[in-house]
Amino acid sequence: MGAGHGHRLFFHGHSAVHRAPAHLKVLVLVGFMLTVVATPRDWYPAFAGYLLAVVAVVLLARVPLLYVVRRMVIEVPFVVFAVLVPFIATGPRTDVLGLTVSEPGLLAAWGLLAKGTIGVMASLTLAATTEPTDVLVGLRRLRLPDLIVQIMGFMIRYLDVVTADLGRMMVSMRSRGMNPRSPRSWPTLARTLGALFIRSYERGERVHLAMLSRGYTGQLP
Amino acid sequence: MSTPVLDVRGLAYAYPDGHQALFGVDVHVYRGERVALLGPNGAGKTTLVLHLNGILTAGAGSVAVSGLPVEKAHLAEIRRRVGIVFQDPDDQLFMGTVRQDVAFGPANLGLKGAALEERVMTALDMVGMADFAGRPPHHLSFGQRRRVAVATVLAMEPEILVLDEPSSNLDPASRRELADILRSLDVTVLMVTHDLPYALELCPRAVVLSDGHVVADGTTYDVLTDAALMRAHRLELPFGFDPRAIDSLPG
Numbered sequence: 290m291g292a293g294h295g296h297r298l299f300f301h302g303h304s305a306v307h308r309a310p311a312h313l314k315v316l317v318l319v320g321f322m323l324t325v326v327a328t329p330r331d332w333y334p335a336f337a338g339y340l341l342a343v344v345a346v347v348l349l350a351r352v353p354l355l356y357v358v359r360r361m362v363i364e365v366p367f368v369v370f371a372v373l374v375p376f377i378a379t380g381p382r383t384d385v386l387g388l389t390v391s392e393p394g395l396l397a398a399w400g401l402l403a404k405g406t407i408g409v410m411a412s413l414t415l416a417a418t419t420e421p422t423d424v425l426v427g428l429r430r431l432r433l434p435d436l437i438v439q440i441m442g443f444m445i446r447y448l449d450v451v452t453a454d455l456g457r458m459m460v461s462m463r464s465r466g467m468n469p470r471s472p473r474s475w476p477t478l479a480r481t482l483g484a485l486f487i488r489s490y491e492r493g494e495r496v497h498l499a500m501l502s503r504g505y506t507g508q509l510p
Numbered sequence: 511m512s513t514p515v516l517d518v519r520g521l522a523y524a525y526p527d528g529h530q531a532l533f534g535v536d537v538h539v540y541r542g543e544r545v546a547l548l549g550p551n552g553a554g555k556t557t558l559v560l561h562l563n564g565i566l567t568a569g570a571g572s573v574a575v576s577g578l579p580v581e582k583a584h585l586a587e588i589r590r591r592v593g594i595v596f597q598d599p600d601d602q603l604f605m606g607t608v609r610q611d612v613a614f615g616p617a618n619l620g621l622k623g624a625a626l627e628e629r630v631m632t633a634l635d636m637v638g639m640a641d642f643a644g645r646p647p648h649h650l651s652f653g654q655r656r657r658v659a660v661a662t663v664l665a666m667e668p669e670i671l672v673l674d675e676p677s678s679n680l681d682p683a684s685r686r687e688l689a690d691i692l693r694s695l696d697v698t699v700l701m702v703t704h705d706l707p708y709a710l711e712l713c714p715r716a717v718v719l720s721d722g723h724v725v726a727d728g729t730t731y732d733v734l735t736d737a738a739l740m741r742a743h744r745l746e747l748p749f750g751f752d753p754r755a756i757d758s759l760p761g
Binding site for chain 1: 589600
């Protein structure tokens with residue numbers, strides 16, 4: 290499997306981090322995240338240490354740092370929220386760069402940002418060094434309920450199919466003169482998402498029929 | 511005559527919304543036959559197919575597979591005997607790799623270890639996809655996925671293979687490759703299709719379903735050359751295709 294064939298979050302490689310058993314990596318990630326979340330937000334040096342640890346693992350895995358950073362755009366909605374907090378929160382005010390903001394709000398925003406960023410980066414590192422199917426095998430080895438592992442497996446399998454479905458719908462709408470960037474087309478986009486949901490739901494039913502036809506009784510082999 | 515592999519008698523079915531899809535359908539398919547099930551859109555072909563392995567339950571009439579009635583009590587055995595290949599391979603291939611997907615059916619039958627692996631590789635060999643066992647299904651071409659979908663069902667060693675629109679969306683080469691594969695299999699086939707030349711090429715016998723009734727059952731050649739019948743049931747041969755102009759059929 291070349292890198293182009295793997296999942297889009299996966300970075301093909303043969304480092305020690307890539308080779309480590311998936312269930313171990315999941316355990317380490319969960320333990321690390323619990324520690325990060327439990328750390329009081331004014332222990333500033335601790336967060337620097339966490340960040341260094343994640344970066345060290347990324348470098349050890351020989352994944353380009355930029356590769357991980359570029360995929361961190363997923364965090365943007367949280368960043369926006371974190372930036373708003375100091376302006377909205379109450380309590381004693383303080384001046385930062387000529388703006389009057391709430392002091393506890395500032396601290397809360399810092400905590401959200403620091404913990405969120407480290408969490409997203411650590412998760413992306415797991416995704417970049419472990420194939421999705423291996424993550425599933427790892428979760429099953431950790432005795433996660435089979436039903437949940439099955440649902441996650443289907444999600445991975447059908448994510449591409451549903452995305453391709455949406456892509457085709459967008460192409461057909463664009464071919465009929467819609468501009469997805471214009472707010473005027475937002476109602477249409479909303480209806481498209483509704484249609485996509487129905488389509489995916491119906492596909493789910495067809496997949497279930499196909500599974501029943503091959504003797505499915507609730508257990509994946 | 512011996513017990514038919516597929517014995518559908520007086521089958522009637524209405525959907526929960528009241529729409530009546532089948533009105534007393536009789537179809538018999540005997541061992542080793544390849545039968546085409548023809549009919550316009552909305553004729554009830556898919557509804558009939560879903561009765562064959564007990565996904566839908568007959569409103570009236572009965573379905574039996576090699577003498578075993580399709581009833582709740584032995585659904586597992588019925589689903590082993592009747593292998594359905596659905597129209598969209600993406601609905602049928604839902605596991606991480608081709609091997610896992612083909613193993614899904616036989617593993618549900620209780621096969622394990624070396625016996626399971628052997629069953630999987632035999633099925634993949636039959637459709638010429640053994641080299642792709644480790645690949646994820648969504649990285650294959652459409653024609654390859656259709657062939658793997660056939661293998662997923664063959665791995666259960668069915669008594670009858672039911673194919674829903676097997677030639678749809680295939681390019682001519684994949685279409686011909688699939689025909690070669692189907693001809694090479696030693697299994698009874700019921701093929702639902704709109705592709706009349708394909709039906710003529712593969713199936714000596716054809717059954718025409720229209721508005722929930724069986725309106726014709728004979729040799730495919732006779733059905734396709736009966737202009738009045740064809741017109742009455744919205745069946746049309748592709749432009750320029752004349753069954754009379756073909757002097758011998760392959761296989």
